[in-house]
Amino acid sequence: SQQGEEDPQALSIQEGENATMNCSYKTSINNLQWYRQNSGRGLVHLILIRSNEREKHSGRLRVTLDTSKKSSSLLITASRAADTASYFCATGGGNKLTFGTGTQLKVEL
Amino acid sequence: GAVVSQHPSWVICKSGTSVKIECRSLDFQATTMFWYRQFPKQSLMLMATSNEGSKATYEQGVEKDKFLINHASLTLSTLTVTSAHPEDSSFYICSASPLDGANVLTFGAGSRLTVL
Numbered sequence: 396s397q398q399g400e401e402d403p404q405a406l407s408i409q410e411g412e413n414a415t416m417n418c419s420y421k422t423s424i425n426n427l428q429w430y431r432q433n434s435g436r437g438l439v440h441l442i443l444i445r446s447n448e449r450e451k452h453s454g455r456l457r458v459t460l461d462t463s464k465k466s467s468s469l470l471i472t473a474s475r476a477a478d479t480a481s482y483f484c485a486t487g488g489g490n491k492l493t494f495g496t497g498t499q500l501k502v503e504l
Numbered sequence: 505g506a507v508v509s510q511h512p513s514w515v516i517c518k519s520g521t522s523v524k525i526e527c528r529s530l531d532f533q534a535t536t537m538f539w540y541r542q543f544p545k546q547s548l549m550l551m552a553t554s555n556e557g558s559k560a561t562y563e564q565g566v567e568k569d570k571f572l573i574n575h576a577s578l579t580l581s582t583l584t585v586t587s588a589h590p591e592d593s594s595f596y597i598c599s600a601s602p603l604d605g606a607n608v609l610t611f612g613a614g615s616r617l618t619v620l
Contacts, residue, residue, distance in 0.1 A: 426607060437510070437597050437611035438548070483547060490536060490601045490609060494548045 399484045399495030407501045414471040416498040418484030419464075425488055427460055427467050432481045432497075441469075441482075474502045506532050508600050510612025517588055518620055524584045525615045527554075527598030533578035534600035538609070539571075542595040554581040554598075588619040 399420045408414050420427070426445045430438040444451045444460045444467065451458045457470040471478055481499050485492040507530040517523050527537055535556045540548040552573055553561040560573035570592075572584040581600075585592050595616050599609040 428608065430611075435595070435614065435616070437508075437613045438599070438609075439611070440608050443608060488607065490607055491538065491550070491553060492609060493550065496547050499545070 399486060399493070401482075401484060401495040401498045403498060404496065405499045405501070407503065408474055410474060410476055410502055410504050412474055412502075414474050414478070414500055414502070416469050416482055416500070418467045418469070418495050420467075420484070420486050420495075421465065422486075424462070424486045426486075427458075428485045428492070429456075429458060429467075429469050430483045430485060430494070432483065434480070438483065471500075474500075476502050476504055478502050506600075506602055506610040508598065508610045508612040510598055510615055512615055513613060514616040514618075516618045516620065519589055520587055522584055522586045523588055523617060524582055525596055525598075525617075527581045527583070527600070527612050529579045529600045529602075529610075532600075532602040534602065535578060537575060537581040537598055537600040539573065539581075539583050540597045540599070542597060542614075544595075548597060551583075551596075554583075556581075585617065588617070590619045593617055593619045 401418045428443045429441045432438045442453045455472045460467045481497045483497045484495040509528045511526045537554040539551045551566045554573045554575040556575045562568045575581040597614040599611045
């Protein structure tokens with residue numbers, strides 16, 4: 396079963412806008428990761444946030460973590476058409492990850 | 505950075521045949537590799553954990569006789585779909601992490617299997 400659920404399932408925005416996607420999980424975690432998947436390709440690691448962190452930035456990405464609510468959000472600022480992909484949150488330990496249901500982001504010109 | 509190569513990227517086979525998919529870590533060693541299955545527009549489902557030099561650990565509901573996993577070296581794991589049927593058609597993805605494992609996985613590009 397999937398540890399995480401993400402919403403929205405699909406998101407369509409215009410280039411330049413910000414995109415926010417959310418992930419909820421069920422059990423306690425040591426860290427939470429976000430991955431990106433282009434259509435028909437493997438996943439690429441974006442960012443890892445530890446359970447004792449509340450916010451983390453990497454370029455145009457901003458991730459928040461609220462362990463009391465068992466939720467995380469990924470914000471992509473100033474989106475580009477090249478950001479079009481599916482985004483997954485993942486939790487787990489020992490490299491054995493469980494992935495959320497994913498958000499399909501489409502950025503239109 | 506760490507690179508995982510997966511081959512073939514796509515394969516079409518007849519029902520009843522077996523198909524082997526390779527997963528190689530190109531610039532690092534991995535005692536553990538993971539195999540996932542992904543249906544269209546869905547998330548990744550972990551099938552099994554491939555352990556170098558020992559038997560793979562399968563997730564509940566995954567038939568180990570159907571999906572044979574071999575991890576003969578620190579850089580290669582193979583998944584063989586035996587006696588494939590149309591319902592085995594899917595996208596199979598492997599992943600691995602360097603031995604100093606920071607809990608961050610590197611994924612192969614995936615293999616699209618179509619069974620006719």
